[in-house]
Amino acid sequence: MNILKFFTAGSVDDGKSTLIGRLLYDTGSILADQLEALQQSNRKNDDGTIDLAILTDGLRAEREQGITIDVAYKYFQTEKRKFIIADTPGHIQYTRNMVTGASTAKLAIILVDARNGIIEQTIRHSYLVSLLGIEHVVVCLNKMDMVGYSETVFNAITDKYKVLAAELNLKEVTFIPVSALKGDNVVNNSEHMEWYQGTSLLNFLETVDVDNKSDYNLARMPVQWVVRPQTDELHDYRGYAGRVLSGSFSVNDRVTALPSGSSSTIERIEIFDQKPLEVYAGQSVTLHLKDNIDISRGDVLVNSDHLPQNSQLIEADICWMDTRPFDESITYLLQHNSKITKCKIREIIYKVDINTLEKQDAYDFKLNDIGRVILKTAEELAFDFYTDNKANGAAILIDSRTNLTVAALMFRNIAD
Amino acid sequence: MSKYNLDYLDELEAEAIHILREVAGQFEKPALLFSGGKDSITLVRLAEKAFRPGKFPFPLVHIDTGHNFQETIDYRDKMVARIGEKLIVGHVQESIDQGKVVEQKGKNASRNALQTVTLLDTIALHGFDACIGGARRDEEKARAKERIFSVRDEFGQWDPKRQRPELWNIYNGKIHKGENVRVFPISNWTELDVWNYIRRENIELPSIYFAHNRDVITRNGQLMAASPFLNMDDDDIVSHKKVRFRTVGDMSCTAAVESDADQIDDIINEISASKISERGARMDDKVSEAAMEDRKKGGYF
Numbered sequence: 001m002n003i004l005k006f007f008t009a010g011s012v013d014d015g016k017s018t019l020i021g022r023l024l025y026d027t028g029s030i031l032a033d034q035l036e037a038l039q040q041s042n043r044k045n046d047d048g049t050i051d052l053a054i055l056t057d058g059l060r061a062e063r064e065q066g067i068t069i070d071v072a073y074k075y076f077q078t079e080k081r082k083f084i085i086a087d088t089p090g091h092i093q094y095t096r097n098m099v100t101g102a103s104t105a106k107l108a109i110i111l112v113d114a115r116n117g118i119i120e121q122t123i124r125h126s127y128l129v130s131l132l133g134i135e136h137v138v139v140c141l142n143k144m145d146m147v148g149y150s151e152t153v154f155n156a157i158t159d160k161y162k163v164l165a166a167e168l169n170l171k172e173v174t175f176i177p178v179s180a181l182k183g184d185n186v187v188n189n190s191e192h193m194e195w196y197q198g199t200s201l202l203n204f205l206e207t208v209d210v211d212n213k214s215d216y217n218l219a220r221m222p223v224q225w226v227v228r229p230q231t232d233e234l235h236d237y238r239g240y241a242g243r244v245l246s247g248s249f250s251v252n253d254r255v256t257a258l259p260s261g262s263s264s265t266i267e268r269i270e271i272f273d274q275k276p277l278e279v280y281a282g283q284s285v286t287l288h289l290k291d292n293i294d295i296s297r298g299d300v301l302v303n304s305d306h307l308p309q310n311s312q313l314i315e316a317d318i319c320w321m322d323t324r325p326f327d328e329s330i331t332y333l334l335q336h337n338s339k340i341t342k343c344k345i346r347e348i349i350y351k352v353d354i355n356t357l358e359k360q361d362a363y364d365f366k367l368n369d370i371g372r373v374i375l376k377t378a379e380e381l382a383f384d385f386y387t388d389n390k391a392n393g394a395a396i397l398i399d400s401r402t403n404l405t406v407a408a409l410m411f412r413n414i415a416d
Numbered sequence: 417m418s419k420y421n422l423d424y425l426d427e428l429e430a431e432a433i434h435i436l437r438e439v440a441g442q443f444e445k446p447a448l449l450f451s452g453g454k455d456s457i458t459l460v461r462l463a464e465k466a467f468r469p470g471k472f473p474f475p476l477v478h479i480d481t482g483h484n485f486q487e488t489i490d491y492r493d494k495m496v497a498r499i500g501e502k503l504i505v506g507h508v509q510e511s512i513d514q515g516k517v518v519e520q521k522g523k524n525a526s527r528n529a530l531q532t533v534t535l536l537d538t539i540a541l542h543g544f545d546a547c548i549g550g551a552r553r554d555e556e557k558a559r560a561k562e563r564i565f566s567v568r569d570e571f572g573q574w575d576p577k578r579q580r581p582e583l584w585n586i587y588n589g590k591i592h593k594g595e596n597v598r599v600f601p602i603s604n605w606t607e608l609d610v611w612n613y614i615r616r617e618n619i620e621l622p623s624i625y626f627a628h629n630r631d632v633i634t635r636n637g638q639l640m641a642a643s644p645f646l647n648m649d650d651d652d653i654v655s656h657k658k659v660r661f662r663t664v665g666d667m668s669c670t671a672a673v674e675s676d677a678d679q680i681d682d683i684i685n686e687i688s689a690s691k692i693s694e695r696g697a698r699m700d701d702k703v704s705e706a707a708m709e710d711r712k713k714g715g716y717f
Contacts, residue, residue, distance in 0.1 A: 002421045003428075070561045070579065075554045075606050082424050084604060100581040211421040224437040227470045234469055241466070243434040243585075272465040282422050284433035284466070297441045321581050335586055338441060394584050403567075403590035405580045 001077075004210050007086040007101040009125035010111025015142045019111065019180035020074060020087055021052025023202065026187035029076035052180075071101040080206040092121075095354070095368035096321040098128055099408055103394070106210050107136040109201075114141045114177070117157045120355040123164065127354055130168040131317060131370065131410070133390055136208055137165070137173045140201060144193065145179040151195040167357075176201050212281050218384065219247035219255070219303035220392045222337040223295055227286055239270060239286035240295055245337065245391040246384075247303065249287065250278040254304040257295045258382035263304050264289040281391065298339040300382050300392075308382045308392060314375045315349070315413035317386075318365065322399065322406035326365035332406065334377055336395040342378035343397065346415075349373060365407075374415040386410040425613055429462065432601035434585065435564060436466040439546050439599050440473040442589035446546040446599075447504070449535075450476040452488035453664040454621055455550030458602060458610055460499065461619055474548070475502035477538060479531045481666045482509045483645040488664055491622040506538035522647065526668040536572040539596060546589065546597045554606045564603050570594035607662075608687055615680045627660045627678040638671035662687075 010016035024030055074085040086101030088094070102108065108129045112122055129137055139161055147153045158175045165173045176185055177196055184190035187202045199207075227239040249255070249266060256263045268288040269276050279285045287301065295301070302308055320326060326345065334343035351362035351371035362371055386393030397407035422430065436459075439446050448463065450456045463472050478492060496503045508530050511517045516537070517530045539547060553560045563579050565587045580588055589597055602610070614621065631642040633652040640646055642654050645667045659672035660683070677683045 001424050003424045070576065072557075072560045073553045073604070074560065075604075077606075077608075096581055100583055103583040104585070224434070225440050225467075225473075227467060229470045231469075237469060241437055243430060243437075272468060280422075282427060282430055284430040284437070333590070335588060337586060338438070391584070394586070396581075396583055396586050396588060398588055398590055400590070403588070403592060405583070405588045408581070408583050 001080070001082060002210070003082045003084060004107060004205060004208070005084040005086065005105050006107035006109060006205065007088055007098070007105040008109045008111065009088065009098060009102075009129070010109075010121075010140075010142075014111040014113045015180045016111050017087070018052050019109075019140065019142065019178070019186065020085055022180045022183055022186045023085075024074065024076055025052055026183060027076055027078055027202065071097050078202070078206060083205065092124065092355075092368065095124070095128070095370070096319065096408075098125070099132065099319050099321070102128060102132045102134060103408065105134055107138065107205070107208065108134045109138045109140055111140050111142050112157060112161075114143050114147045114153055114157065118160050118164065122161075123357065124354045126161075126164055126168055126170065127352070127357060130170055131319075133386060133410075135172065136210070137170050138201065138204060139173060139175050141175065141177045142180055144177045144184060144190075145182050149177070149184075149190070149192040151193070154196070174198070174204060176204065215246070215389075216248045217303055217306040218389050218392075219249050219253070219306070220245040220300055220308065220384070220389070221249065221285070221287065221302075222300045222339065223257075223297055224338050225297060226295070238292070239288055240301065241284075241286045242301075242338070243284045244279055244281050246281045246389050247306075248278055248280045249285075249301075249303075255287075255289070255301045256304040256307065257293060257299050257301055258308070258310065259380050260294060260299065262291075262293040262295075264291040264293050266290075300337070300339070302382065308384050309411075309414060310380050310382055311414045312377045312380050313346070313415040314377070314381065314383070314411050315415045316373055316375055316395075317410040317412055318345075318371055318373050318397075319408045320365035320367060320369045320406065321408060322402075322404055323367050324399065324402070324406070325367075326407075330399065330401075333398040333400055334375070334381075334395050334409070335398060336381055336383060337392070339381070340398075341381070344376050345373045346376045347374040372412070375409070383411050385412060387412070425609065425616060428602070428605050428609060429465070429613070431585075431604065432459075432462045433466040435587065435599065435601040436463055436548065438587050438589070439548060440467070442587070443546040443597070445542070445544050446474040446548065447477045447539075447542070447544045448472070448474050448548040449550075450478050450492070450503070451550070451664065452478070452484070452492050452622060453550065454610055454614060454625060455552065455602060457495070457619060457621060458605075458613060459548060459550050460495065461613075461617055462601060464499065472499075472501045475504050477504045477506065477542075477544075477547070479506045479535050479538065480508065481528070481531050482507065483526075483643075483667045485622070485624050485641075485661075485664065485667055487622045487624045491620075495620075504538070504542065506534045508534045510534070511537065526666055528666045528669045531666070532572070539572070544596060545591065546599055548599045548601065550602055551600050552605050552607070552610075553600075553603050562600065562603070564600050565589055566598045566600065567591060568596050568598060572596075574598075608684070611680070611684050611687060615684065622664060624661045624664065625683070627658050627675045627682075629656060630659050630672065631655070632657050632659060632672060639674065640671055641667055643667045 072087040088098040088101035154177045178185040185200045221242045221244050223240045223242050225241040253266045267290045270286040332343050348362050349372040350359040384392040393411045395409040396405050399406045511534045517533045563582045631654050632639045660675045677686045
């Protein structure tokens, strides 16, 4: 059994929390005491049924305001798969939360209210999905019960969305007509839409192909920690511990440590008491090299025949996440996996109006602004372009005055 | 280009080891908070996988309410001897003796809330800048929103509205002096995942997790272990039942469930079929709908 992490984009008005509540409820993932707490709550639907949205509104402030402020993670499983849902808020002032939830997701559910069709918010959510390179997109046309379960409405909206998807270069898009409130096509197939031949949302989530497909050659492992017991019997033990970001490493592979550029050969691979001959993206491992080269935390080990980009000047997409706007006089810290280096934003190329997707000239970035910049780092970074290898193509910016994470970065190009 | 995928337990394990190694790499003085419960026992196993054959880059810290199940303390001491790592114990009794906290009175008195003060004092005394804990997001609604690296101010407080965005698998552990970070490597595990991992890894647990005969009283619909730490009165009727515990906390706030599950396979079957969530057996969460959120803001784990 494997795990699918997905996130949901939409607002409370689209019935997002209700959809997640419905997924949990109809898969039997709500337990008796949680149900009891639900029934005791004062919030009910107009017809007196339980308001499933309460299941995901965790914080008191959210319950009081009836909105989702933060990313809430929910867990459920079926016989086929385990699921982790990042429930993110949809309003524009919470763009940063959506980017956060989307950063680790392999699939996005975009909710569209069938009564309203594609609105500004749909464009914004779809743009973010495209920016973050989410592999699979499911567009759920919700509230089908309120448009008479109409095929015509469904077709009109999907046709329009396909134009948007092409513009945004979204590849795998699936459309499902649902009613989260009534339960149509969420877990159980609807009895109201005979014209729809596709699967229910849950069935799609259970069967979509989410195996890792990273290129074996893009072997990258940032060194997190050097294991050196320094005991009498393990005097010469020196293991480089880290999680394989992408690709695979095998015993006898030639590897290079960056930024130093020193090379060696993998002598042995360990995962605690196991000694596998090959390890893949996602595994936490310890590598032993034949030669004693200088490697420490922050360095990255890569396949010597397929080196990553290496530069101090990088063109990147940026999403600003702090209430303090970007300040060009400040030197920020850039964290790229386990490496931290000083960084300045040298130039703002443009800012995107994420409701219309227009590129604009800009001189600053405020909370939730997205655009493209040229970064200058104090040390050379060994990275890949985000499009080629997400895991080694992203970084965060930290403001050393507050230590807050102020921006998400996706590397797009070498700048000159 | 080929395809492969990790089994879910391997993926969860690899993520947790990555997080533990980030703690080791990013902090000067981390600690692993060890309660004797199955989640922190799982953390110890993960730390062995992350750092062996080296030593752990942190000590274990136990906040002792003084109202423990003896089985937990016996287990703790045996385990510490086996792994050969350092254990630091903070005593709630000392906080009471120093007048920093006042013992609760009445029938439902518990030391559960008092341990926050002892925890914060222990962190301050040793200057810990990161505390690793076994909390999981599936336990409770407020926990569902907590980051894996969760920053606490110098008063130990969690501010849910000022959480740092946590992107990709990049963890920002930068803090100011006096602040510390709570780190939750098994955030993405469910209760069942923990049990399946314990079975797979053949990890020994304190005996109270398995069905045993015990004197209990029924209070607010929950079975509480009869003990000198429970304030009992004439309304309380002691009965003898076969029970086990789903979580291990202070004796005065941890309820038992009736069970015949004395093997790990039976427990996994029982949980799979269960209709009550794990924290449903915690009196401390029943106080109000926002009970956990309020305690976390105050510095509770």
